[in-house]
Amino acid sequence: MSKCKYCGKEISWLKEGRKxxxxxxxxxxxxxxxxISSLxxxxxxxxxxxxxxEIKKYEEAINKKK
Structure with a gap:
């Protein structure tokens, strides 16, 4: 079991499709x-x-990391 990073309550994770x-x-x-308030x-x-x-600059930076 893991804990919610927002409230600390114990939760588990369920995969539904890709989510x-x-x-x-x-x-x-x-x-x-x-x-909810954080999101x-x-x-x-x-x-x-x-x-x-600016978009071109960001795309170039992303491609350089790969």
Whole structure:
């Protein structure tokens, strides 16, 4: 068993297709308030906010690592 990194509750993981879902001890899907608020606070970028030059720079950096 592993622990939720947000609330510390013991959970296990269930693979459904290609997705892993956190499951509590009673078999229900684990969704704590700390996890939900953390996922909402992630800053999201719009594709149109980057210029083509910036996108090219990021792609080159990704390809160099490989």
């Amino acid at each position: 892993f879902s956190p499951i509590e001890g009673d078999g229900t899907v684990h969704k704590c308030d700390q996890m 909402r606070s992630i800053k999201k970028m719009e594709r149109t906010s980057l210029s083509p030059e």
